Amino acid sequence: xxNITVNAVEPEVxxxxxxxxxxxxxxSDEVSRAAEPAWDSLKHVEIVFLMEDHFGVRFSxxxxxxxxxxxxxxxxxxxxLTRARxxxxxx
Amino acid sequence: MQTAAATSLDRAEWQRIVFAxxxxxxxxxxxxxxxxxxxxxxxxRNRPFEPVAACASPFLRYAGWDASFVFSDYDDSLSFxxxxxxxxxxxxxxxxxxxxxxxxxxxxxxRWLRNATAAPILVPAPVDGDLxxxxxGVRICPQGPIQGALGSRYLDSRTGVDLSGExxxxxxxxxxxxxxxxxxxxxxxxxxVDLDNTLYHGVLGEDGVNGVEMTPAxxxxxxxxxxxxxxxxxxxxVSKNERADVESLFDRRRDFPLRREHFSAVSASWGPKSAGxxxxxxxxxxxxxxxxxxxxxxxxxxxxxxxxxxxHTLHASSPLxxxxxxxxxxxxxxxxxxxxxxxxxxDLAAASRRAREQAASADPGEYLASLQIEIxxxxxxxxxxxxxxxxxxxxxxxxxxxxRLSEAQTAERIASExxxxxxxxxxxRLSDSGLVGAIFTRLAGETLHVEEIALSCRALGRQIEDVMxxxxxxxxxxxxxxxxxxxxxxxxxxxxxxxxxxxxxFTGAEPAPGDAPGVPRIxxxxxxxxxxxxxxxx
Numbered sequence: 001x002x003n004i005t006v007n008a009v010e011p012e013v014x015x016x017x018x019x020x021x022x023x024x025x026x027x028s029d030e031v032s033r034a035a036e037p038a039w040d041s042l043k044h045v046e047i048v049f050l051m052e053d054h055f056g057v058r059f060s061x062x063x064x065x066x067x068x069x070x071x072x073x074x075x076x077x078x079x080x081l082t083r084a085r086x087x088x089x090x091x
Numbered sequence: 092m093q094t095a096a097a098t099s100l101d102r103a104e105w106q107r108i109v110f111a112x113x114x115x116x117x118x119x120x121x122x123x124x125x126x127x128x129x130x131x132x133x134x135x136r137n138r139p140f141e142p143v144a145a146c147a148s149p150f151l152r153y154a155g156w157d158a159s160f161v162f163s164d165y166d167d168s169l170s171f172x173x174x175x176x177x178x179x180x181x182x183x184x185x186x187x188x189x190x191x192x193x194x195x196x197x198x199x200x201x202r203w204l205r206n207a208t209a210a211p212i213l214v215p216a217p218v219d220g221d222l223x224x225x226x227x228g229v230r231i232c233p234q235g236p237i238q239g240a241l242g243s244r245y246l247d248s249r250t251g252v253d254l255s256g257e258x259x260x261x262x263x264x265x266x267x268x269x270x271x272x273x274x275x276x277x278x279x280x281x282x283x284v285d286l287d288n289t290l291y292h293g294v295l296g297e298d299g300v301n302g303v304e305m306t307p308a309x310x311x312x313x314x315x316x317x318x319x320x321x322x323x324x325x326x327x328x329v330s331k332n333e334r335a336d337v338e339s340l341f342d343r344r345r346d347f348p349l350r351r352e353h354f355s356a357v358s359a360s361w362g363p364k365s366a367g368x369x370x371x372x373x374x375x376x377x378x379x380x381x382x383x384x385x386x387x388x389x390x391x392x393x394x395x396x397x398x399x400x401x402x403h404t405l406h407a408s409s410p411l412x413x414x415x416x417x418x419x420x421x422x423x424x425x426x427x428x429x430x431x432x433x434x435x436x437x438d439l440a441a442a443s444r445r446a447r448e449q450a451a452s453a454d455p456g457e458y459l460a461s462l463q464i465e466i467x468x469x470x471x472x473x474x475x476x477x478x479x480x481x482x483x484x485x486x487x488x489x490x491x492x493x494x495r496l497s498e499a500q501t502a503e504r505i506a507s508e509x510x511x512x513x514x515x516x517x518x519x520r521l522s523d524s525g526l527v528g529a530i531f532t533r534l535a536g537e538t539l540h541v542e543e544i545a546l547s548c549r550a551l552g553r554q555i556e557d558v559m560x561x562x563x564x565x566x567x568x569x570x571x572x573x574x575x576x577x578x579x580x581x582x583x584x585x586x587x588x589x590x591x592x593x594x595x596x597f598t599g600a601e602p603a604p605g606d607a608p609g610v611p612r613i614x615x616x617x618x619x620x621x622x623x624x625x626x627x628x629x
Contacts, residue, residue, distance in 0.1 A: 019120040020145075041251075042141040049142065049256030050116045061249050 004055070006082060010074040016050055017070055025070070032069040051077060057084070099396035102153065103389045103406035109153045110416040114146075114260050122149035130156040130275075133174070135204075136183040137167045139252050142259045143266070150267035154421035169200040171207070179271065180204055180212045185253065201229055209499040211274035215262070227476055227502030232270040237261045269425040277485040279403060279422040280377045280435070281325035281355070282316065283368055285386035286332060286340075289407045290349065295332050300339050305346050308410035313348040315414050319423065320353050323432025325439065327356040327371040329384065334359040355439045364391050365398035375439060376548040378487055378586065383420065385413065431478055431547075434525045438549050441522035445553070455554075464555060467516035468563050469628040470570070475514040475526060476502045482529040482545040489551060489590045492543025493582040494531060509534050511570070513563040516628075517550055524549050530563050537575040539567060544579075544590070556593055562625050 004012060011027065018025040021038055025031055033039045039047070044067070051073055052058055057080040059067075067073055093101075108118045130151070134140045144160045151158040161177060167188055182201070186192055204212055205226050215232040237258060238245045247255035254262065287294045290313060293303035305313075320326050326349075330337060337359040341351035356374035358367035364386070372379050380401035386392050392404040405420060407413045418424065426432075445462070452458035469475065476498060483496040496504070504510040515528030527550035531543040544560060568574045579594055581602035595601045 016117060016120075019117065042139055045139075045142050045250045045252055046145045048250070049259065050120075053115055053256055054117045059249075064249060 004081070006078050009055070009078045009081065010070075012054070013051065013070055013074045013077065016054060017047070017073075020047055020050055030069060030071070034068070047073070055081060057081060094397065095400055095402075096393035096397035099393045099404045100389055102404065103392060103408075105149075105153055106406055106408065106412070106416060109150055109264070110412065110419055112415065113257065114264060116146055116256070116260060119146050119149045119260070123152060125152070125157050127152055127155045127157040130158040130179065130271075131161065131177040132158055132179045132181055133161050133163070133177040134181045134183055135163045135166070135169055135171060137165050137169075137188055138183065138185040140181075140183045142252050142254070142256070143262045146260050147263035147266055150264050151271075154267045154272060156267070156271070169197075171200075171204060174204075174207065176208055176210065178210055179274065180208065180210055181266075182212065182214045184214075186217055198226075201226060205229065205499060209497045209503070211497065211499075213266075213270055213274060215266075215270070228274075228497055228499035230270065230274055232265070234262070234265075237265060264419065268419045268421045272421045273425045273427070276422060277381065277481065278426045278432070279324070279383050279420075280381040281327055281372070281375055281383070282319060282417075282423075283327040283329045283356075283371055283382055283384045284316070285364075285384075285388070285391065285407070286328060286330040286337065288387045289385060289413075291347075295330075295336050295340060300336070300343050303340070303344075305344070306410065308414075310346075310348055312410040312414050312417075315417050317348050317353060319417065320436065323435060324423070325355045325375050325377070325436055326353050327358065327375060327382075328354055329358045329364050329367040329371055331361055331364070332359045355436055363394060363398070365395045368395055368399055368402065376442070381485075383423065427477070431481065431525050431527075434523055435549070438522045438524050441519075442549070442552070444521055459554065462519040462521065462553065463624075464517070464519045464553065465624045465626060466555070466559050466562065467518075467626045467628050468566055469514045469516075470566060471505050471512055472514050472628070473502070473505055476505055478526045479505075479512065479514060479529045479531075482526075482547065483531070483543060486545040486547060487584065487586045488548055488588075489546040489556075489593070490543065490584070490587050491541070491582070491590045491594055492531065492545075492580050493584050493587070494543045496531070496543075504531060511539075511567045513567060515546075515550070515559050515563055517555075517559070519553075528559055528563070530560065530567075532564075532567060534571060534574070537573055539564070539571070539574045539577045541577060541579045551589070557597065558625075560597070566627060 014025045014027065017031055021036065033044070048059055048064060055077050057077055059076065063076050067076065105122055108114060108122060140160070140162060148158065169182070201212060201214070205228070209228065212229045213232050214229065215234050217234050217238070241255070241258055241261065244255055245258045246253060252259070284290055291303045291309050292306050295303055316326060328337060334357070337357060338351070341347065356371040358371045360367060368379060368382065368384055372382055379399045383403040383405055384392065384395050385405045385407050387407040389406050392406060396402050396404050403422065405413065405416055449458050480496055480498040480501040483494055483501065504512050511532050511534065513530040514526055517524040517527045527547040529545045530541065533540045533542055541564070546556065550559070564577060579598060579602070581591065581594055583591065591602055
């Protein structure tokens, strides 16, 4: 996903979450681990693998533990993409 | 309900995702997960399998299954508590949790499961796993090729799953494409290929024999097809071209890895490819369900699928994509190549020679004698279990019972004194056909119930079905003097008219579904005097 703009990350995160959670996720829906029964620890791993694969980023262990919502995911992905592009290493 | 043509076109679209060098999770999630034959898989595990299962559905769907997974608790002891029957048992272990690893303990646990169910048992094992369990229906599934391909990307210590996301996807693909099909379905017997822009770049009718281009990628595809032929798959050409041009192409293009002799059937005409495929399958004596058709034109694939239900199709979008698909296509890979596979192509060539000799012979008896036929018979031979299981699963035309026995069920019968099971081998001057017949019976007092006779099509056409079956049954009767009557079960199926006709003639009674026409034991003793040798093997 080398060409995605930073602004497009959040909608893309929501689209991916709707695929993995098997339900629609709207633009303004706040999706969080606490409020989402299906987002258990194994689903968390699945979501992480999906985001990493799709955006070409890699989360650190602290990142994994800090992800609690769709917004967190989008924020971390944006940060990683911005940094990678600054270093010329975006995949 | 979707038509076969539409399904074929859909599958051509899915190929770029399921056969991708690196399948992407987001792409997989967009494919339909449901549909196909229901399949319940029990997962007995001491580590998470969910991240693998989460991406397995699209691959399983492509392979024709609508699978559901039932997970055990995390259980190092493999207690199988709360076990309920399923279609497949999968043992998913982190072997590193057992230090030292006690192989006999694991064998004992697998034996418990084996005794509880006849379903296939799959045990994925790491590259350094010291596993060689030899129990019927138990398959050790090597994870080494996945680990080898991914290298340092195989493991991931961040999540507690141990496997990386990429390794989970590749494991799911292997489960659906390489590990499950050999446990549940017969192997695809033949690959029928288009020529123009599939096996080479160019159009034979326009560019000519010397004008078509053998690119490095097309050469790799041809070499892969040669490998598959050498491992037992039959090859056929189904092309819209002039037959003379096709013959000339393979005569003159010495840079082609594929030679004319690699092909067991050639159908070159301007008619529909669906008809060409039927002709090729008939020439190879196999059902179209056992054929994979490869063509660069999705329209041709759809036409062929529409007229031939059950045909497998593969879109040759590019030669390298086709090479990768052939390494993964469900039904082609992961199978053990047995004698039957190795003998099949030579046996087919011999069948053509037999037909020519028979046509040229004025005396049928003399012709039969000239073949120097030898029939080898054996009872309850444990070494034959896999091939007997294959015959029960694969044969359609000469199959009286359609028991579709799993390998474990076949082994159980061989071990049981109440279920005499005969193996029939056949060879003649022209070829060794190998183990071509299976007879599954059950003793009940003075009656021998013949529950299934399954003969390979390669055994037919020499007018020796009667003598093969009669001698095998006589051998069983000789070991059980209490037998006074032999009853035959018959299960009608769409394509087993040859078996029904044979049974009606042999017993003198027309079988109907569920019927059990019988013959008295004495009939076995009135042998035909055919010029064949009978050899009983121990």
